[in-house]
Amino acid sequence: MNVVPALPLMIVAGGACVALLASAGPGGRVRRDGPFWAGAATLIAAAVMSLVLWGDRQEALGGGYRADRFSMLLNLVFLAAAFCALLFSVREPAGVDRRGEYISLLLTSTAGMMLVAGAGDLIALFLGIEILSVALYVLCALEVWRERSLEAGLKYLIVGAVGSSFFLYGLAFLFGASGSVKLSVIGENLSVASFTDEPLLLVAMALIVTGLAFKASAVPFHMWTPDVYEGAPTPITAFMATATKVAALAAFLRIFGGALTDLVDTWQVAIGVVAAASVIVGNVGALVQRNFKRLLAYSSIAQAGYLLIGVAAGTLQGAESVLYYLIAYTAMTLAAFAVIIIREREVEDGEMVDALAGYGRARPVVGVVATVAMLSLAGFPPLSGFIGKFLLFGSAAEQGLWWLAVIGAVGSVVSVAYYLRVLRVMWFGTPAHGGEPRKLLTIPAPVLITAVTAAVAVVGFGLGASLLMDVCRDAAAALLAA
Amino acid sequence: MEGIPLACYLGVSGGLFLLGLFGVLTRRNPLLLLLAVELMLNSANVALVGFSRYWNVVDGQVFALVVMVVAAAEVVIGLGLVVAVFRQRLALDVDALSSLKG
Numbered sequence: 094m095n096v097v098p099a100l101p102l103m104i105v106a107g108g109a110c111v112a113l114l115a116s117a118g119p120g121g122r123v124r125r126d127g128p129f130w131a132g133a134a135t136l137i138a139a140a141v142m143s144l145v146l147w148g149d150r151q152e153a154l155g156g157g158y159r160a161d162r163f164s165m166l167l168n169l170v171f172l173a174a175a176f177c178a179l180l181f182s183v184r185e186p187a188g189v190d191r192r193g194e195y196i197s198l199l200l201t202s203t204a205g206m207m208l209v210a211g212a213g214d215l216i217a218l219f220l221g222i223e224i225l226s227v228a229l230y231v232l233c234a235l236e237v238w239r240e241r242s243l244e245a246g247l248k249y250l251i252v253g254a255v256g257s258s259f260f261l262y263g264l265a266f267l268f269g270a271s272g273s274v275k276l277s278v279i280g281e282n283l284s285v286a287s288f289t290d291e292p293l294l295l296v297a298m299a300l301i302v303t304g305l306a307f308k309a310s311a312v313p314f315h316m317w318t319p320d321v322y323e324g325a326p327t328p329i330t331a332f333m334a335t336a337t338k339v340a341a342l343a344a345f346l347r348i349f350g351g352a353l354t355d356l357v358d359t360w361q362v363a364i365g366v367v368a369a370a371s372v373i374v375g376n377v378g379a380l381v382q383r384n385f386k387r388l389l390a391y392s393s394i395a396q397a398g399y400l401l402i403g404v405a406a407g408t409l410q411g412a413e414s415v416l417y418y419l420i421a422y423t424a425m426t427l428a429a430f431a432v433i434i435i436r437e438r439e440v441e442d443g444e445m446v447d448a449l450a451g452y453g454r455a456r457p458v459v460g461v462v463a464t465v466a467m468l469s470l471a472g473f474p475p476l477s478g479f480i481g482k483f484l485l486f487g488s489a490a491e492q493g494l495w496w497l498a499v500i501g502a503v504g505s506v507v508s509v510a511y512y513l514r515v516l517r518v519m520w521f522g523t524p525a526h527g528g529e530p531r532k533l534l535t536i537p538a539p540v541l542i543t544a545v546t547a548a549v550a551v552v553g554f555g556l557g558a559s560l561l562m563d564v565c566r567d568a569a570a571a572l573l574a575a
Numbered sequence: 576m577e578g579i580p581l582a583c584y585l586g587v588s589g590g591l592f593l594l595g596l597f598g599v600l601t602r603r604n605p606l607l608l609l610l611a612v613e614l615m616l617n618s619a620n621v622a623l624v625g626f627s628r629y630w631n632v633v634d635g636q637v638f639a640l641v642v643m644v645v646a647a648a649e650v651v652i653g654l655g656l657v658v659a660v661f662r663q664r665l666a667l668d669v670d671a672l673s674s675l676k677g
Binding site: 247258 | 656
């Protein structure tokens with residue numbers, strides 16, 4: 094049995110065990126720093142291995158895992174997001190008190206995402222989704238002394254488990270309609286027989302869209318998002334908002350863009366409606382939020398909508414736009430959350446937008462990071478957020494889905510209002526008590542470096558868009574390669 | 576196919592799924608919610624095993640075994656969280672868990 098293609102996955106899973114053991118290891122130094130360094134080394138090793146495996150498809154674990162350009166590209170995104178979350182967690186309460194569990198669970202969740210991106214059959218796909226979710230349920234609730242953290246964990250668990258049930262039921266029906274759990278065989282079986290009017294298959298697709306919409310926090314299954322994002326420790330929220338969404342979209346692309354690509358006429362409208370509803374609800378909901386974490390939660394619902402517009406297009410061009418925007422979205426969201434993480438440690442209500450009043454003037458570097466992140470999320474050229482949205486809406490319009498492109502464009506215009514509100518408060522606001530913003534502590538170097546790197550990446554992905562697009566095109570082509 | 580027809584498997588499975596869904600929508604105690612979710616997951620198992628027999632392949636049964644392990648892990652986490660909530664002396668009622676709002 095060939096295990097080499099699955100090595101990145103195994104390195105991360107093994108690293109999770111090492112990090113956990115290190116926290117129980119001998120000597121205070123190992124216990125204190127061991128998990129962090131084990132985690133960092135694991136992520137770097139897995140990223141290197143993913144780069145080595147970049148190339149045509151190789152199968153591992155009896156066809157259950159596929160290492161192709163698609164899964165390797167997404168591996169790098171997951172690993173980068175996990176690395177940022179690791180650096181954000183330096184001196185974070187949960188990251189200090191329960192280092193071993195914290196880092197081990199972070200790595201476990203990353204391994205689950207990598208399994209989703211490279212899943213070759215339905216079993217691996219479901220297992221990956223569950224591994225990533227179960228680890229995240231615990232991570233959300235890891236600050237057990239904080240009521241809101243526990244509440245977030247429990248809510249996420251129950252809603253997530255219901256989502257998983259829908260997803261699983263859909264997979265069961267997909268297996269029933271096609272007679273195979275292998276994604277490649279499912280595609281073949283369904284394309285030879287004209288199964289499009291088969292009720293079993295329609296039910297399967299509806300259930301799978303429902304289940305994945307829960308995971309991607311798309312409307313109408315988004316209600317948990319603001320609560321969980323607000324209650325979870327902020328580095329975990331940043332990880333969830335980026336990597337989990339990438340994993341859910343990867344599953345969408347693997348199933349609908351890959352296996353069921355011939356049935357595009359059947360699922361296009363369903364995904365399109367979910368996308369449009371997400372754009373509308375997310376953007377309208379974000380307008381009234383005063384808490385920055387909740388604002389970003391609603392914004393992430395809207396972003397899920399933009400991404401699903403690309404999935405709904407159902408073309409290669411749509412898939413590559415989704416990949417491009419996923420990478421850009423990860424960078425800009427991490428930059429935005431870095432601002433909350435920095436402010437949250439200085440003042441008690443640091444996650445409120447008002448706590449940032451005048452903060453841009455007091456800390457120009459953080460101000461610039463926030464500005465880049467917000468402008469890119471809102472879609473200002475020449476930042477990567479603009480290019481990504483342009484590609485997504487363009488791919489939908491090309492398929493005649495004008496209504497989707499228009500809703501997406503109108504949604505991004507509305508979103509300018511709340512993104513710019515944050516920036517206005519930050520640069521031109523005055524703190525409630527007047528004078529300078531309260532309490533400026535030194536920012537831990539890893540957090541600041543990550544924030545600046547993310548902001549540079551947002552600009553860089555915009556300026557080097559054509560290079561990144563070539564990579565995304567190769568990755569998207571791997572979805573359809575037999 | 577001899578023995579029990581596929582429709583029976585699917586009928587039982589669909590019934591269990593709807594029962595679970597009904598439980599999720601109406602119950603407010605996290606323990607009962609977990610129970611209801613368990614019903615939904617296991618209804619998929621019944622469907623998987625039924626389809627597995629129908630197509631005469633074992634893949635579905637393997638899938639069902641994997642799902643059982645996953646469901647057990649999920650319930651363990653759920654119970655752990657419920658105990659943690661109980662230790663914090665919070666109400667065991669998801670409607671009362673409402674410090675996160677907006």
